Amino acid sequence: MSNVVQASDQVTIEPQRPWAVKRVVRATNAGRLALFAALAAGITLVSPLANADGWALAFLVVNLTWTIATAVRLGAKERRDAIVRVVVSSLAFLAFVPWLSIFISTALKGYKGLYPGYLFNDMRITSYDDELTFGGVGHAVVGSLIMVAIATILTLPLGILSGIYLTEVRGRLTFMVRFIVQSMAGVPSVVAGLFIFATVVQSMGRYSGLAGGIALAVLMLPTVSRTAEEVLKLVPDDLRSAGYALGARQWRTALMVVLPTVKAGLTTAAILGIARVIGETAPLLLTSLNTNGFMWNPIGGTLGSLPTYIFAMFMYGSEFSVARAWSGSVVLLSIVLFFFVLARRLGGRSEKRAKAGVGKAARTSVGTK
Amino acid sequence: MTQRTMTMTTSDLSATNKLEDVQGDNSSFRGLETRAVHAWFGKHHALAGVSLRFPERTVTGLIGPSGCGKSTFIRLLNRMHEFIPSAAMAGSVLLNGSDIYDPSEDPAMIRLKVGMVFQKPNPFPAMTIRENVLAGIKLAHLKRDNHDDIVEQCLTRAGLWKEVKDRLDASGGSLSGGQQQRLCIARSLAVEPQVLLMDEPCSALDPGSTLRIEETIKELAEKITVIIVTHNMQQASRVSDYCAFFLTDGGPGYLVEADSTRKMFTNPSDPRTADYVQGKFG
Numbered sequence: 284m285s286n287v288v289q290a291s292d293q294v295t296i297e298p299q300r301p302w303a304v305k306r307v308v309r310a311t312n313a314g315r316l317a318l319f320a321a322l323a324a325g326i327t328l329v330s331p332l333a334n335a336d337g338w339a340l341a342f343l344v345v346n347l348t349w350t351i352a353t354a355v356r357l358g359a360k361e362r363r364d365a366i367v368r369v370v371v372s373s374l375a376f377l378a379f380v381p382w383l384s385i386f387i388s389t390a391l392k393g394y395k396g397l398y399p400g401y402l403f404n405d406m407r408i409t410s411y412d413d414e415l416t417f418g419g420v421g422h423a424v425v426g427s428l429i430m431v432a433i434a435t436i437l438t439l440p441l442g443i444l445s446g447i448y449l450t451e452v453r454g455r456l457t458f459m460v461r462f463i464v465q466s467m468a469g470v471p472s473v474v475a476g477l478f479i480f481a482t483v484v485q486s487m488g489r490y491s492g493l494a495g496g497i498a499l500a501v502l503m504l505p506t507v508s509r510t511a512e513e514v515l516k517l518v519p520d521d522l523r524s525a526g527y528a529l530g531a532r533q534w535r536t537a538l539m540v541v542l543p544t545v546k547a548g549l550t551t552a553a554i555l556g557i558a559r560v561i562g563e564t565a566p567l568l569l570t571s572l573n574t575n576g577f578m579w580n581p582i583g584g585t586l587g588s589l590p591t592y593i594f595a596m597f598m599y600g601s602e603f604s605v606a607r608a609w610s611g612s613v614v615l616l617s618i619v620l621f622f623f624v625l626a627r628r629l630g631g632r633s634e635k636r637a638k639a640g641v642g643k644a645a646r647t648s649v650g651t652k
Numbered sequence: 653m654t655q656r657t658m659t660m661t662t663s664d665l666s667a668t669n670k671l672e673d674v675q676g677d678n679s680s681f682r683g684l685e686t687r688a689v690h691a692w693f694g695k696h697h698a699l700a701g702v703s704l705r706f707p708e709r710t711v712t713g714l715i716g717p718s719g720c721g722k723s724t725f726i727r728l729l730n731r732m733h734e735f736i737p738s739a740a741m742a743g744s745v746l747l748n749g750s751d752i753y754d755p756s757e758d759p760a761m762i763r764l765k766v767g768m769v770f771q772k773p774n775p776f777p778a779m780t781i782r783e784n785v786l787a788g789i790k791l792a793h794l795k796r797d798n799h800d801d802i803v804e805q806c807l808t809r810a811g812l813w814k815e816v817k818d819r820l821d822a823s824g825g826s827l828s829g830g831q832q833q834r835l836c837i838a839r840s841l842a843v844e845p846q847v848l849l850m851d852e853p854c855s856a857l858d859p860g861s862t863l864r865i866e867e868t869i870k871e872l873a874e875k876i877t878v879i880i881v882t883h884n885m886q887q888a889s890r891v892s893d894y895c896a897f898f899l900t901d902g903g904p905g906y907l908v909e910a911d912s913t914r915k916m917f918t919n920p921s922d923p924r925t926a927d928y929v930q931g932k933f934g
Contacts, residue, residue: 522774522776522777524735527760528730528768528840529764529791529840530763530788530792536791539787539791540791543778544776
């Protein structure tokens with residue numbers, strides 16, 4: 284006789300998830316949230332609360348009221364749990380609202396000026412308050428990219444080298460380098476612009492994209508070198524030891540073992556730096572100013588850029604020029620978004636490859652059993 | 653395994669019984685030798701007066717309880733000790749008769765001759781399996797033409813070739829723990845070291861992988877000198893030709909006894925060794 288319970292052979296066993304929330308419960312919850320969202324919209328209309336932020340606040344209050352009302356029949360522990368859950372998830376949602384409202388309102392105000400030629404035309408023969416089907420932002424995109432490219436070329440090697448100095452070399456000046464880099468992060472952008480104006484612009488005798496790029500580099504360096512340092516710190520010392528134990532010198536270990544390990548992280552560092560400076564306006568007003576036409580020469584004189592384009596359009600103040608400013612903002616936001624997605628993709632690709640490798644290993648080991 | 657002459661000496665300071673040095677003449681000694689080696693971390697005296705000889709083509713097991721300076725000792729043997737900022741040492745380490753701590757010696761070249769496998773498998777995650785094996789050659793600027801042969805030969809010697817030959821371009825991190833450790837061994841072999849130091853190479857591995865690595869060690873001993881730190885008495889008795897027993901009484905670690913593995917496990921001279929190998933303490 285066996286006391287082991289035998290599963291019946293006739294019963295086919297289906298994979299189940301006993302820990303998952305039942306579908307009915309999930310549907311009820313979603314329905315209730317939709318109802319509350321509508322209710323909150325109604326409250327926003329009839330009360331002094333306004334806009335998306337007001338709606339979010341109303342939504343939070345409605346949710347909280349419902350939770351407290353229903354929690355009365357629960358035990359003390361469950362009640363606390365329910366209230367905390369609603370507060371935390373609502374606040375997380377609330378933090379998301381400003382981001383979304385900036386994006387949506389920019390898109391709503393800016394879409395009117397977007398037409399297929401917008402990205403490829405400039406404002407040389409179009410005046411600021413012409414119809415929105417003329418002219419474009421192409422020259423500003425080109426100028427921005429030129430200056431950001433200059434800033435990246437200057438900053439990336441410097442940032443990575445200072446990161447290597449701080450984490451690999453750990454020389455005597457570590458404290459000073461870190462202190463200087465960190466205090467550079469606190470330099471107001473207009474001061475950086477003024478500094479480049481006093482040095483580069485005055486010695487060259489004219490405004491230029493090069494000066495703008497250098498001003499952006501001053502602002503970009505702390506972000507890049509700080510991120511590079513943080514990323515390099517994540518490399519386990521085991522790998523450095525392994526490199527040394529193979530007879531490699533320090534710089535060679537740093538170059539061939541440590542840097543490739545954090546390639547994705549360093550790409551992210553560069554892209555975060557770019558996203559940080561691509562919208563900077565103040566330093567460019569002092570170094571590269573603005574132009575209305577395509578300009579490819581970074582030392583040939585003033586160079587247009589997206590932020591200064593937007594600034595100039597707003598300052599002009601006519602109906603169409605303000606619409607152009609919003610369209611320029613949409614382009615600028617899209618470029619920043621593009622860079623962030625790119626950073627995620629580049630960072631994610633190596634992870635995915637590693638994961639694919641792990642899956643393969645798992646399959647192989649199953650196969651050999 | 654071939655018959656080998658007993659050439660171990662015990663520490664001058666802590667010797668409870670002196671073993672006769674059979675080969676005598678120092679200049680002709682081939683292999684690794686330490687003379688009254690001490691190690692410090694700041695003011696902490698971690699290791700005192702260890703004199704040992706590791707003849708060519710032998711396996712020596714270093715045994716002893718945690719904190720008695722075994723790892724510190726083997727890190728002294730390929731100049732990895734000096735990477736710890738507060739570290740200091742005394743005594744001399746001779747490789748084939750020349751002092752590796754001589755100011756004219758290049759530490760990177762020493763580490764090329766005296767390789768090391770670490771406790772935790774540490775393949776380079778950004779490299780493929782193939783690149784991992786060849787990493788040492790690239791890192792140390794060695795000139796080699798037959799890369800494919802080296803990869804196959806080293807992986808075979810590390811007992812990994814059959815498992816990975818069809819996916820040499822997979823990431824080194826995609827292997828299991830035991831495979832990763834064997835990859836690390838293959839990586840160390842690619843630069844053709846004369847001595848291989850292994851710091852508890854099997855402590856994180858399952859019995860099957862451990863067995864594979866022990867077989868690998870025995871095969872390696874036909875060509876190179878292997879020094880292995882282990883907490884596993886069975887492992888020490890299985891793989892090593894000689895054993896050295898380290899101990900600490902709260903102060904610096906010292907060498908209690910060193911002898912052939914057979915003698916250490918059956919009839920050690922020091923009662924503390926007998927107690928330790930029988931599992932009475934530590």
